[in-house]
Amino acid sequence: MDLLEYQGKQLFARHGIPVPSGKPARTVEDAVAAAEEIGYPCVVKAQVQIGGRGKAGGIKVANDRAQVEQHAGAILGMDIRGLTVGEVWIESASEIVSEYYASIVFDRSAKAPLIMLSTKGGMDIEAVADEDPDAIARLHVDPLLGFQDFHGRRLAFEAKVDEDVVRPVGAMLSKLYDAFIAEEATLVEVNPMIVTPERGVKALDAKVTLDDNALYRHPENADLRDPSAEDTQEQMAHERGLIYVKLDGDIGILGNGAGLVMSTLDVVALAGGKPANFLDAGGGSKAEAITSAVEVILSNPKVKAVLFNIFGGITRCDEVAMGLIEAFKQINPTVPFVVRLDGTNDKEGRQLLAEANLPNVHIKSTMDGAAKKVVELAAAS
């Protein structure tokens, strides 16, 4: 789960990481009230989970009430790269001496947290990594030992931060590590981490990704999920406990098992089609899950044809067939379906479908054949 900037900053503050004071606001009135409390100059920042807010005009400095009103009015409702701004964060403006970059990522390859620090902050770090990789100091932390002061010193000296901020930079990295571990994050990023005129450091931005699987241990974080920010289909799938990713195309896809679904997307693409979604009904999918899945897929108006690709292991193909039959009863779909059932109880499943004689449902026995058929049907409709 990705947090909004201000949610990340509030999480940082709980771990003693210095951040500018601020308040979120969903209306111009609230924004003005927040600014009056915080004082001027302050910054009005669009809260959307996407980069490039500044360039898009989503971050503005306000020196008085009128300017806050003006900027908040302009930013609330603004479209930034496809996302509508529903919330702004009003924070006191900070004096910036230098801009650094700091992050901790969950490094799957090394099986350890990876800390990165650079004095090239305030810009796209991937660009820095490409152009000047030596400008980023990197260090893995043994997760059983945890962050030690020497990690902070080593990173600070290697990144060549100003000598008089080696300690505060190390202290901030230590607290970021605490937050990373305590909140079970997979990413915490501060860009820029600024050096202030008082020669302290402060997190001027916050990017935090939390592990969804661990949210049950962090109810206060779980509450931060903003369903209104999710796409309609994604929200629907989430409520039904399905793993769903919306894509751009017009062929609805359902399979069981992440690898098989990904493979199905590839095979459909190879056949010239464009998948509309990734939907994993999961191992051991029961009839209800299948019915729910059909609902989710068909709620996307772009879908012109649907491919069911099931390889039954724990999942029983007869259960899948029953779910599909039930879904047809409830929804009465108007687009064609291609169904490929293989594996456990595949014969029984195919038999059930044959008996149900569902309108516009095509049974195929191979994955490749099914893909070709669904691409054909989508193109024809």
Add this chain to the structure above:
Amino acid sequence: MDLLEYQGKQLFARHGIPVPSGKPARTVEDAVAAAEEIGYPCVVKAQVQIGGRGKAGGIKVANDRAQVEQHAGAILGMDIRGLTVGEVWIESASEIVSEYYASIVFDRSAKAPLIMLSTKGGMDIEAVADEDPDAIARLHVDPLLGFQDFHGRRLAFEAKVDEDVVRPVGAMLSKLYDAFIAEEATLVEVNPMIVTPERGVKALDAKVTLDDNALYRHPENADLRDPSAEDTQEQMAHERGLIYVKLDGDIGILGNGAGLVMSTLDVVALAGGKPANFLDAGGGSKAEAITSAVEVILSNPKVKAVLFNIFGGITRCDEVAMGLIEAFKQINPTVPFVVRLDGTNDKEGRQLLAEANLPNVHIKSTMDGAAKKVVELAAAS
């Protein structure tokens, strides 16, 4: 540093370990006020760092105000095995279904925390260990991994606690471990840990030893040290930064380095003498430290003779001699001194002493010789 029972319980409470509610009191009036607040029946418990309080009459149940008054009056000022009771702890009486034992010790041999659990609580655990060692379940915890739920289950099943309290016992062990680590304890002991009629568990006693070396990280614990409970000489030595242990005899001992001082005590005992103290002036002892040490030793009226046993490594013998000369100027001791100086600058040191011609100071060149001499002098005085 050993905590009093109630200090331990307050520390436990900070870590979520269930303890009976209570209040400390230093006067009968405070005790009555505390009892009135807590309600009846309540228990009046002498707060001294020694076992066997119950047998000595230091723990009494009070059912009303009059009884609290009576018991608090009797216990405050009571002498329990040489310690005067200056404080009582008034706590609400607990209903006891079973008495268990739990502890975590810093196991130097295994270099890991050792957890012990037994259903034979409420009695002397060393006796249980001698008579029925299998009644105590023991488990080391990997300090880099920390306490896991399975540790708690394994201990609980092996100790054969009632099946319906396996979970609460495990939970309490987990919290005790948290406290052990977070407070940097070298011992936390709960005896008895009781099972309540509601089938929960509660710490009815608390024994906590904290690592003195770590107190700088725990200022709230450092404040718990009660100098008034310390012996006068120990307090004096502590203030002067000397390592001092009071013993029963009449020969004052000073040396540099813990091993050498212990060895000196042994050699004096072998020669038939009784050391009055252990005093390590430390490596690199400077003149001032020596002067302070003489002050501390002589403040014990039982001391009849003093042995200085110095092997100079970093410590320079001439510094020691100067300290001794200065001490004689300031204090003018009336008991004889035997001084053995060896090692770095020993000749210069002996020379200085010879020149100073201190009254009643005997110089010896070997440890054994010095020990014999001081025993002789103490016996003669």
Add this chain to the structure above:
Amino acid sequence: MSILVDRSTKLVVSGITGREGTFHSLRNRDYGTQVVAGVTPGKGGQDVEGIPVFNTFHDAVQNTGANTAMIFVPPRFAADSILEAEDAGVGLIIAITEGIPAHDELRVFNTIKKNGRSRLVGPNCPGILSPGKATVGIIPASFFKEGNVGVVSRSGTLTYQIGNELARSGFGNSTIVGIGGDPVPGTDFVDVIGLFEADSETDLIVMCGEIGGDAEERAAEFIAASVSKPVLAYIAGFTAPPGKTMGHAGAIVSGSKGTAAAKAEALEAKGVRVGRTPTEVAEVAISLLGAAA
């Protein structure tokens, strides 16, 4: 031969008394696996169709000599159960559980690695099947038969798909190892490919990768350096968009890293054949091994 599980496997199942745990434990036993014990705290002394249940792994190991554990408990209890199995000296721990928090996996992985006593396979994996010998987990064993193709995969159903295509072409398997789709798998492609390389029964190694991480790239390096047997690969997720987790917690393209194209390229650069569809994998296998018996 075969790898990891075989007739000497003595299995203890954590979570055996749960519905799914019971079902799959009995299926594993029906296949021929020696299922010697179960662990469920508080149910020690009971049995599941004759399989004795213990309160702790230590009791189970001490009483039955179990050498392999299957973890079938819900995610919030799984890390603890894996660590308990390791502490009890179980040499091979196969974690089926899906949805274990990533930081739990980190602690578990590093503890097991530093102690060096046990191998963890999974979590979030379908288990291990050595056809004709033993199966541990949820792989539908009836689709596979004994043979000389070793399969290692990050994905369950995709493995069945590919295994089934191979089976239809007449190939059997030495062992099928599901290493799981999680960010921190206990056992990686490199480990399993190394085992297959040393296994006399395995003539062809098939690896099924997917987007995310760099396990496939590391496998490519390892294959080039240390593997003499032919290796055939499949990678799922060529069309997966960056930044979206594709079902498996580990399946995500981050920035320019972890794409299927990059993985296929890395493998092909080291001489590993990469099939573009599961069907193509079976076809290449035939071409490499000749028509099956």
Add this chain to the structure above:
Amino acid sequence: MSILVDRSTKLVVSGITGREGTFHSLRNRDYGTQVVAGVTPGKGGQDVEGIPVFNTFHDAVQNTGANTAMIFVPPRFAADSILEAEDAGVGLIIAITEGIPAHDELRVFNTIKKNGRSRLVGPNCPGILSPGKATVGIIPASFFKEGNVGVVSRSGTLTYQIGNELARSGFGNSTIVGIGGDPVPGTDFVDVIGLFEADSETDLIVMCGEIGGDAEERAAEFIAASVSKPVLAYIAGFTAPPGKTMGHAGAIVSGSKGTAAAKAEALEAKGVRVGRTPTEVAEVAISLLGAAA
């Protein structure tokens, strides 16, 4: 030969710019030890009488090839400094610092042990001296000369006392190792005695123990099982009362355990001679080795 430190020792000192750190680093160098670097964060680029100072151990090791570290920083920085040295790949770390919190020592010990890359000696130890070759720490080297007696001790000044008595009797030392008086020493009697057993220059091993813990008892077992050379022991603290910490954080008799009498008994039961006073130790040494050259 000798053990642990010798002419190939290349020493880096953490805390070299402190008063004591400078003093002893230079003394070590004066004795002949190659002191190649110092570490003080923020003072990288400076030097201490020609010894270059670096900001981190990593820089120091990379630039000088240091293979041994001496830790001379105050207790609250010592654990971090030891761990940094270990992380930088220093093979032998000698921690002089006294007063390190016990839980810090626990973390440090277990991390170093699990990683298996470095040996820690100390903390709270006087260091290691191989007479005529090199010294690291604060042992007053002038009292000792080259010879065939290996000494290992939990206590500093007691070592000097015994070493000095041996020297007066004409004996020299292969190496003198102070393992320190703390609850969790990085290196124990067993480790050092094993090294002396394998050292061709050592003919007699003298161990100075004291009350507390069971290191002496474990040494007795080890000696009986694995040591062919004569071992002579001294234990301090026969008259120490139970429950009182005698200066060293590790020197405490708890309950019925850790008494000097029990230790002496354990050693004598395994055939180790135990001297009752430092003087007696020297006398027994003479009887074992014959009159010195």
